[in-house]
Amino acid sequence: MVRVITYGTFDLLHYGHIRLLERAKALGDYLIVGVTGDDFDKTRGKINVQQSLMERVEAVRATGLADEIIIEEYEGQKIDDIRRYHIDIFTVGSDWKGKFDYLNAYCKVIYLDRTEGISSSEIRSQRREIRLGLTGMPEDLLKFQRESSFVNGVTISGICTEELTEELPEVFRTLPCITDSYEELLKYSDALYILSHPSRHYEEVKTALEAGKHVLCEAPVALSAQQCKELFALAREKKCVLMEGIKTAYSTAYYRLLLLAKSGQIGKIVSVDATCTRLEDGRGNSPEQTNRSWNSLCDWGPTAMLPVFQLLGTDCREKQIISHLSEQDPFYDVFTRIHFIYPEAAASVKVGKGAKAEGDLIISGTKGYIYVPAPWWKTDYFEIRYENPAENKRYFYQLDGEGIRYEIVAFLKSIERGRSNSYVEEEVSQAIAGVIEDFYKRKDTREI
Numbered sequence: 001m002v003r004v005i006t007y008g009t010f011d012l013l014h015y016g017h018i019r020l021l022e023r024a025k026a027l028g029d030y031l032i033v034g035v036t037g038d039d040f041d042k043t044r045g046k047i048n049v050q051q052s053l054m055e056r057v058e059a060v061r062a063t064g065l066a067d068e069i070i071i072e073e074y075e076g077q078k079i080d081d082i083r084r085y086h087i088d089i090f091t092v093g094s095d096w097k098g099k100f101d102y103l104n105a106y107c108k109v110i111y112l113d114r115t116e117g118i119s120s121s122e123i124r125s126q127r128r129e130i131r132l133g134l135t136g137m138p139e140d141l142l143k144f145q146r147e148s149s150f151v152n153g154v155t156i157s158g159i160c161t162e163e164l165t166e167e168l169p170e171v172f173r174t175l176p177c178i179t180d181s182y183e184e185l186l187k188y189s190d191a192l193y194i195l196s197h198p199s200r201h202y203e204e205v206k207t208a209l210e211a212g213k214h215v216l217c218e219a220p221v222a223l224s225a226q227q228c229k230e231l232f233a234l235a236r237e238k239k240c241v242l243m244e245g246i247k248t249a250y251s252t253a254y255y256r257l258l259l260l261a262k263s264g265q266i267g268k269i270v271s272v273d274a275t276c277t278r279l280e281d282g283r284g285n286s287p288e289q290t291n292r293s294w295n296s297l298c299d300w301g302p303t304a305m306l307p308v309f310q311l312l313g314t315d316c317r318e319k320q321i322i323s324h325l326s327e328q329d330p331f332y333d334v335f336t337r338i339h340f341i342y343p344e345a346a347a348s349v350k351v352g353k354g355a356k357a358e359g360d361l362i363i364s365g366t367k368g369y370i371y372v373p374a375p376w377w378k379t380d381y382f383e384i385r386y387e388n389p390a391e392n393k394r395y396f397y398q399l400d401g402e403g404i405r406y407e408i409v410a411f412l413k414s415i416e417r418g419r420s421n422s423y424v425e426e427e428v429s430q431a432i433a434g435v436i437e438d439f440y441k442r443k444d445t446r447e448i
């Protein structure tokens, strides 16, 4: 029996894929198809894959051509697979010619002619482009703009700013819409990315949703739990997507550690401790600047609270917010520390723009702990540590663009599918807004 193997992403399965599978099958008696896993695709730079792994596997299965389907998850797996499945022939399309010659040491390698005129990328690029409007301080929006250029299916349509066109960073000067009117920006956009001051989020998100526009709003979406709830309800009513932007949620390493922690790898979780700090570059010094500048809790709080609420849940029994406030602005916290008490766990977060600390994340469990070194919010690496160091495990993942480009992909997918693909649950957004609300109301809060 001649055993054949082939690999591919098989996104939006098309005629070219089917022809390849037919010919691969005809090379032998038994065909194994390796479908690339989502994470592996990301590391190969294919961040725009439309369908989930499950959908792609199902599509390949439905062709009836594969005798067996496996998932390709890591670099170097092909050699393992060829040995493990006793493969005689490895085959792929001619676009890979020469790339897999090294596998000749293990089996026969055959490149099949690629079908002309069709590819997944082309089908993806035929989708209607989403016109995305930006609002916020132009220099803060640069990173987002750059990251959006890595994602197919989205174009920046305009920017809402009080700055004069000639003062704008170069990339923004040629946008179709440069305006100081938010309503004007909405006319040019199908969706909005909001990075304005948190005090404006609620109104801006509401106005956009009422106009039927999708919204990706940098956290916090609102400054009270009630307002946050209201906005998500409005989004549902208007059949629009509302996503809270916390880029860390989209980092592969973070997402993986959540799954590992939840699957009991460190036993029962008893404590989550997260610290995020960045010393301000002078923006927070004068009173009128502090008004424009995000305080420590709004800037870092959502990121720091994310693992707490995602791992321990949102109904903590008690909390205490301890803030050191700026002398010029009673709502600008130079640093804040929050303690959360759960029935059987505790958590603490430390955030600061006027104080520095080790920005790591530690998740403690009854069997071991997960350690994510600073800066944990944009990490590609973490460790699971046990009493016996010989059992420690290290995990590495590729992280491009601090998670922002994956966040944009998730936002577009949500729009296209008409259902949320957000990695930040609605109740987590609400819990975050609730803590920030308590800080402003001085509930459970002590000033120092």
Ligand code: CTP
Residues within 6 Å of the ligand: 007, 008, 009, 010, 011, 016, 017, 020, 091, 092, 093, 094, 095, 096, 113, 114, 115, 116, 117, 118, 119, 120, 121, 122
């Ligand atoms: N393939 C082919 N003819 C095409 C497209 C793909 O023979 N017109 C083959 C590829 O050479 C590969 C397999 O189908 O062996 C899976 O390809 P994949 O990369 O999943 O599909 P593409 O359409 O090439 O995807 P993309 O545009 O994202 O690169």
